[in-house]
Amino acid sequence: MTELCITATPTFNSSPQRLADFATLAEALDYAAEGCTGFNFHDNRGRLLAPLAYVEVRRRALDAARRLKSLGLERGARVAVIADTDPAFMEIFFGCQYAGLVPVPMPIPMSIGGHERYVARLDRLVESCEARVAIAPTHMVRYIEEMPSVDTLAFHGDIEAFRTLPVEEGMTLAPSGPDEIAYLQYTSGSTGFPRGVEIRQHAIMANLRAILASGLAVRPQDRCVSWLPFYHDMGLVGFVLGPMASQLSVDYLGPREFAMRPRLWLSLMTRNRGSIAFAPPFGYDLCTRRLHGSDIDRLDLSAWRVAGVGAEPVLPDVLERFADHFAAAGFDRRAFLPSYGMAENSLAVSFAPLGTGMSLDHVNRDALEQHGEARALDDPEAAEVNATSFVNCGHPLPGHDIIIRDSEGQPLPERHVGRVTIRGPSLMSGYFRDPEQTRKSLGDDGWFDTGDLGYLTSQGLHVTGRHKDLIIVNGRNIWPQDIEALASRLAGINRGELTALAPPEEAPEVDVVVLVQTTLSDEQERAALVKEMAAGIRSEFGIRCTVSLLPPRTLPRTSSGKISRSQARRQYAAQLREAMGAAPTPSAAASS
Structure with missing residues (x-):
């Protein structure tokens, strides 16, 4: 039995490039469908699973639009879609554009803290956006089915069940106009429960035009590679809408696949000559820590001209280590492109100059x-x-x-x-x-x-x-990242394993709290770590510090993978209240 051979969509397009000079996302996809480029999905071994040319995206989206409209949804109704890295997401998201509906990308169950907690979070998000439809990949449908609000939905199920819905005959579609909402983008929730950001068509098109023409100076020969989640603004706008609006091909890995095998990201860059890829600092750091020797020998990153950095504070030492580590693979540190942005501005606000590095x-x-x-x-x-x-x-x-x-x-x-x-x-x-x-x-x-x-x-x-997050001590403004940088150097701990916080009311005797994830089990080693870190912070900053050691994967994170300092502070305060009257042991916490 012969294996079916599939090939990725090409880098070079058959139509002249236009950089988001369209009124709406539907118009942008109409034009992209005239060419031969598109989305390419890869599995957990880096193998191409599904090439999806934009002409096919448009065909599926129009079919999805007719099925959605046949549900009797009012114009502007919200459609929740669990945003796994899957072709079905494109079908529903762009189907909403053609149907005059509002897609709402939902986070996948990754680093959120268990089945029940994810279902509760999903239910709250679906209720807060007043969704009328909820669609998930087949292996995630159970989360939707377990939501208390599931009975309020006009339809819920996976993409296969959705495709069996009847289509009303003689239907005329009216795509979303420039002044209508293109989608709801939930914030990462770093300072509280995520809020649904209303992004209108004219706003997203303005941001895409500025990003593609000015921020990235996109060229016809560019190709994108991404593992960023579709429910995050950098993943959605930067690597779904951006490539489509500039008719570029893009290669995808899922965020879970990247976390397990970060080399796949760089291998895809090598294989397909990727030139544009973004990541938060922790993504670059993970590659540096996990790839060595023969892994690097097999890479060729010389085509990578834009190595974007965003979504969290840019850590210079992390980028320097990455550049040094992968110089032998042809990576040019001048490719680094620090940026600033947020969901409330569609995505990008500013970019550093191209080709100059950090x-x-x-x-x-x-x-x-x-x-x-x-x-x-x-x-x-x-x-x-x-x-x-x-x-x-x-x-x-x-x-x-x-x-x-x-x-x-x-x-x-x-x-x-x-x-x-x-x-x-x-x-x-x-x-x-x-x-x-x-x-x-x-x-x-x-x-x-x-x-x-x-x-x-x-x-x-x-x-x-x-x-x-600012820590104020006797009129001094102390930045938590300065404390975190020192603490990580003192203990040889990765920056992503600790966080510095202003103390809650339950800890009035200290100026700062440092929470550290560690695998250390020996009591003497734990006590020595706490003592060294607290003493070092007091010596450097002249402040009183409590260090608390936590098990791995304990610190709460936002949907984009950042440590949520506000949630960590609330959890720490709750633990103090629960343990009120009990003195901490040296292995758990110490002050200096």
Whole structure:
């Protein structure tokens, strides 16, 4: 029996390239379908499973649109779809575009904390967006079926059951217009329960045009490779909508497959000459830690011209290690492209200059902590003890603006740290069914308060952290990432295994709490780790620190994989309340 041979969609298209100069996503797909490029799905061994040319995506989407409309859904109704890395997601997402409906990508059950917890989270998301339909891959349908709200849905099931729905004869489709909602994008939930961000067609098209033409300077010979989840803005906008709107082919791995075998990502880059790929810092770090020797010998990363970095604070040491580690495979560190963005702005706000790599701004830490001023160091190496560094995320995209403001909302001069506010054509219309939070964040003048802190220089934006994560000790502003960087160096622990927090009310005797995941079981080794870390932090920062050791995979994470400091703080406070009156053992926690 011969094996069916399938081939990926080509890199070079048969139609002239257009960079998102369309009014809507449906118009963009109409044009992409005239060419020969498309989406390519790979399995957990890197084998091509399903090439899906854009012409086929459009055919399936139109069929899905007719079936959705046959359910009697009102225009603008929400369709929840568990966003696994699967061709069925494209079918439903783009089907909604042609039917005048609103797709809502839902997270997959990955690092969320168990079956029941995921079902509860999914149910809450479906209720919050008032979905009328919920569709999942076959192996995930049980999660939808177990939701308490399942009986309120007009339809629920997998893609196979959906395809058996009858189609009303003589139906006329009316795709979503420029002023209608293109999709709801849930935030990662790093500071609370995720909110549904309303992204209208004109907003997403404006962001795609700016990203593709200016931020990435996309070329006809480019090819994308991604493992980013479709429910996250960087995965959805950057590597589903972006390639489609510029008619590029893209190769996919699932996020779980990448986590288990990160070499598959780089192998795909090698095999298909990938030139554009993005990842949060932890993705680059995972590759560095897991690939060695013969793995690197088999790679050729010389075609990789845009190695984007985003979704979480950019860690310079992580990127430097990756560049050094994979230089032998042809990786050029000038490919690094730090960026700044968020779901509320469709995706991107700013990009560093292309082809220049990562640029650091070295500043005086005392001035930063005590006066909120990012004073540049003349000689960073000579003043290393009193220095901290921030990555340049570049200037805002064309048509977009950034202003740094103080607590009263007044603009601040260059090198003064304040709240990052943004304005531009890519902004959301609001949070779905949440007018109060929309008013708090999005002013009548069109400026959006991101909740981030940062400062501007002539080179661009430098993000220093989240406002809610800032640790204030006796009037000093201490950034948690500075503490985390020191703690990881002291203990030789990966940055993704620890977090620094402002202490909850239940711990008034300390200035900062550091939670550390570890596999250490020996009591003496655990006590030594806690003592060394607490003493080192006190010596470096002059603050009182409690270090608490946790089992692996304990720290809560957002849907995008970031550690949720706010949730970790709440969990730590709950544990303190539960153990009130009981003194911690040296192996569990210590103060200095």
